[in-house]
Amino acid sequence: MAANLSNAAAIVGAAESNVIGYPMELIGKRVTSLQHHIEAIKNVCDLTGIPVADIQGIFSAGWSGELAEHLGLRPRYLDTTMVGGCSFQIHVHHALAAIHAGIIDIALVSHGEAGWSYRGGGYGGGRGGAQVSPATEMTAAYGIFGAPSQYAHAMVRHFHRFGTTAEDFAHIAVVTRQWATLNPRAVMFDKKQSPFGGPITLQDVTEARLIAWPLTLYNCCLVTDHGGAVIVARPEIARSLRTNPVWISGAGESMGHQNMLEMEDFTATSASRSSATAYKMAGLGPADMEMAMIYDSFTITAGITAEMLGLAPRGKGYTLWKEGHAAPGGRLPINTNGGGLSFNHSGMYGMQLLVEAYRQLSGTAEDGVNGIAGKQTNARTCVVNGTGGTLSTTGTLVLTADS
Amino acid sequence: MAYDKPIPPQGQHTQPFWEGAKAGKLMLPRCTDCNRTHWYPRLICPFCHSAALEWVQASGEGRIHTYAVQHRAFGGWQQEVPYVTAFIDLAEGDRMLTVLRGVDATRPESIKIGALVRVEFEQANEDTHIPFWRVAEEQ
Numbered sequence: 001m002a003a004n005l006s007n008a009a010a011i012v013g014a015a016e017s018n019v020i021g022y023p024m025e026l027i028g029k030r031v032t033s034l035q036h037h038i039e040a041i042k043n044v045c046d047l048t049g050i051p052v053a054d055i056q057g058i059f060s061a062g063w064s065g066e067l068a069e070h071l072g073l074r075p076r077y078l079d080t081t082m083v084g085g086c087s088f089q090i091h092v093h094h095a096l097a098a099i100h101a102g103i104i105d106i107a108l109v110s111h112g113e114a115g116w117s118y119r120g121g122g123y124g125g126g127r128g129g130a131q132v133s134p135a136t137e138m139t140a141a142y143g144i145f146g147a148p149s150q151y152a153h154a155m156v157r158h159f160h161r162f163g164t165t166a167e168d169f170a171h172i173a174v175v176t177r178q179w180a181t182l183n184p185r186a187v188m189f190d191k192k193q194s195p196f197g198g199p200i201t202l203q204d205v206t207e208a209r210l211i212a213w214p215l216t217l218y219n220c221c222l223v224t225d226h227g228g229a230v231i232v233a234r235p236e237i238a239r240s241l242r243t244n245p246v247w248i249s250g251a252g253e254s255m256g257h258q259n260m261l262e263m264e265d266f267t268a269t270s271a272s273r274s275s276a277t278a279y280k281m282a283g284l285g286p287a288d289m290e291m292a293m294i295y296d297s298f299t300i301t302a303g304i305t306a307e308m309l310g311l312a313p314r315g316k317g318y319t320l321w322k323e324g325h326a327a328p329g330g331r332l333p334i335n336t337n338g339g340g341l342s343f344n345h346s347g348m349y350g351m352q353l354l355v356e357a358y359r360q361l362s363g364t365a366e367d368g369v370n371g372i373a374g375k376q377t378n379a380r381t382c383v384v385n386g387t388g389g390t391l392s393t394t395g396t397l398v399l400t401a402d403s
Numbered sequence: 404m405a406y407d408k409p410i411p412p413q414g415q416h417t418q419p420f421w422e423g424a425k426a427g428k429l430m431l432p433r434c435t436d437c438n439r440t441h442w443y444p445r446l447i448c449p450f451c452h453s454a455a456l457e458w459v460q461a462s463g464e465g466r467i468h469t470y471a472v473q474h475r476a477f478g479g480w481q482q483e484v485p486y487v488t489a490f491i492d493l494a495e496g497d498r499m500l501t502v503l504r505g506v507d508a509t510r511p512e513s514i515k516i517g518a519l520v521r522v523e524f525e526q527a528n529e530d531t532h533i534p535f536w537r538v539a540e541e542q
């Protein structure tokens with residue numbers, strides 16, 4: 001039976017941006033959608049007396065990351081559902097659910113849209129022109145394009161702070177490839193699948209073509225096709241099906257920044273916070289995890305995230321791979337599908353993490369996907385961590401096998 | 404030679420920055436309530452959420468926070484590879500992205516995190532002077 005959300009939360013204030021409608025007096029002033037958002041937020045906070053800093057959840061149609069960063073917030077609940085004009089009713093519904101669930105106490109639902117200023121008689125006035133975020137405005141000049149050009153800066157800072165080397169991180173690529181050679185679905189399974197497939201050495205990684213020093217090609221994820229889906233159901237249903245349930249024992253989310261310009265510590269992500277929430281919910285800790293599925297857009301992503309998840313001490317994430325713990329047969333298998341580095345990475349890799357975690361904990365890895373078997377581990381618990389943007393946003397799940 | 408690299412579109416609330424850049428001055432937004440400087444420019448102070456912001460001329464000095472060497476680029480930057488991008492810790496606080504000058508991109512290990520850098524501006528068009536940072540001698 002569905003939980004009764006009736007009266008579980010209330011709307012406590014409503015406000016608008018300073019000038020709405022046809023802001024004639026602002027013609028030529030380039031009023032932006034962002035400005036409408038920020039003014040309305042400031043006004044509703046002034047109205048209710050709720051400090052901006054007390055906002056815990058941000059709900060908007062596509063703007064939530066940008067708004068959180070602009071306000072200097074680290075929300076515990078992000079919802080940026082964009083399904084047209086009804087998005088805001090849906091946001092209220094989602095906020096109600098999040099509050100009812102006890103995840104947050106205060107939610108902001110925000111809207112800003114310079115519809116006239118950028119189309120009809122306003123700044124647009126025929127000139128049109130795209131609205132640009134101030135962060136983009138101040139970084140667009142420098143030829144930073146694509147993820148590797150940005151992530152490389154994090155790796156250099158890790159070198160500086162912890163004395164790590166390119167070779168340390170190369171172990172992550174080598175071990176992840178070992179897993180791929182056990183998964184015939186992996187792009188890099190063998191030489192038949194790809195001329196670059198099959199096992200690789202440390203030297204292969206460190207001497208590969210430079211993309212953005214210190215990231216060589218093999219430190220970077222693949223670009224492939226992928227489709228995936230999972231179904232989540234309540235316990236009574238889950239127990240009645242012919243498939244094995246894998247329990248969502250813990251879940252958490254957070255963000256550090258939207259633009260790398262605002263990354264406070266280049267050797268840390270918000271996975272420390274999202275995983276703390278998830279572990280706490282599960283009543284389990286890093287030491288209880290028997291495997292991990294860690295978003296590995298780059299070797300540095302995996303290395304840092306292992307530290308954030310508490311699986312290794314600060315500065316030592318890479319040792320899980322270097323010392324073989326993460327490898328096939330190791331005590332803490334990581335990225336058992338071959339990872340974004342060697343299995344599959346379609347741009348957004350979070351679904352691949354989920355499919356593999358489910359296959360492992362349901363004990364069905366060897367049954368295969370589409371008839372192609374993978375490598376089964378003995379793990380009964382798995383921490384799954386997705387990383388979005390430029391080491392920006394994280395979502396952590398603690399999954400457990402059915403007992 | 405005409406400037407062939409991306410020229411950012413300018414926003415409304417950032418005009419004091421671009422005006423300053425034209426005059427060779429690095430202008431930064433500062434909150435008159437908590438006195439903290441922030442970068443990139445906000446519509447509201449990201450620290451205390453005051454809307455009382457002003458622009459102040461910065462020292463134009465900073466230090467390298469971290470860097471990378473770009474071996475792949477697009478548009479006008481393609482001709483420049485390899486080149487060094489860096490995040491600069493501003494003397495006034497907060498951080499700025501740039502392309503670093505006065506460094507050897509073929510010897511990345513020779514670049515030092517924490518090194519002193521100074522801002523300089525290059526004219527991209529009539530309205531836009533772009534800030535770049537150059538490694539400076541320690542006094």
Ligand SMILES: [Zn+2]
Nearest residue numbers: 434437448451
């Ligand atoms: Zn302030």
